[in-house]
């Protein structure tokens with residue numbers, strides 16, 4: 001039995017990791033993400049391996065967050081799983097200790113989204129619930145006939161590359177933004193939100209906007225223009241979802257004026273955290289939302 005780290009290029013171990021993830025989390029699988037070339041060093045599995053089989057795992061997502069112009073090293077833990085026959089033998093603890101050893105010194109903080117069924121588990125490693133996140137919404141403006149949004153389907157390597165490049169040259173700012181991790185955004189954009197990516201040449205802006213019944217969720221905005229205002233982008237969004245009446249943000253706006261804040265706690269997951277950034281109030285549930293596309 002040994003700990004093996006960051007082994008994504010090892011096809012056999014990756015298959016074993018995917019098999020455990022599928023069995024544990026209702027079909028969760030990272031293979032398409034890998035084959036698309038979007039799994040990078042920013043997602044590192046830490047696994048206990050026995051005779052070539054992954055029997056336990058905790059993954060470390062490198063999700064630097066920029067708040068008020070400063071970037072913090074925040075690591076998100078995810079894909080926390082131990083094969084049923086190996087549970088309660090201290091394997092998760094072993095992995096948590098190894099991660100603390102490797103990332104603790106550089107980290108401003110660690111966070112995760114804990115499933116309701118295991119909320120007593122994470123406090124054993126120093127995590128505490130943060131008390132929710134704030135989701136901002138406003139009525140969706142009527143369709144702007146002058147808006148020039150073009151859908152960019154995320155079903156070709158060329159279009160993946162365009163969105164990836166847009167993220168790398170992004171200078172649009174929210175109030176709590178993930179930086180330097182396009183691969184994590186592509187986990188969603190390249191698989192589940194393939195019809196939700198739009199580009200406006202007039203604004204040189206990309207949006208990822210996901211309709212959900214009468215709500216249009218604006219998950220992300222990317223633009224090389226540092227003075228592009230969120231109001232300018234949202235004023236032109238109506239045409240993306242004619243049946244929608246409400247616009248919500250999957251991120252924190254830089255300026256909350258004109259937005260209705262709603263402190264929400266998801267019914268099935270709880271945001272938990274530890275480390276100096278969180279202890280010093282760097283994340284304020286009453287005004288911050290971790291980017292929805294940063295959830296791992």
Ligand SMILES: CC(C)(COP(=O)(O)OP(=O)(O)OC[C@H]1O[C@@H](n2cnc3c(N)ncnc32)[C@H](O)[C@@H]1OP(=O)(O)O)[C@@H](O)C(=O)NCCC(=O)NCCS
Pocket residue numbers: 024056080081082083086087088089090091092093094113114115117118119120121124
């Ligand atoms: C939760 C899970 C990862 C724990 O893994 P594990 O390898 O059995 O954990 P460990 O044996 O290292 O246990 C570490 C500590 O947590 C405790 N613990 C283990 N499972 C727990 C649970 N479900 N709830 C609360 N505490 C738990 C152990 O008693 C131990 O406490 P101790 O060190 O004070 O004695 C495992 O049960 C699992 O895979 N569950 C299904 C997937 C899941 O829900 N993952 C979390 C998603 S957010």
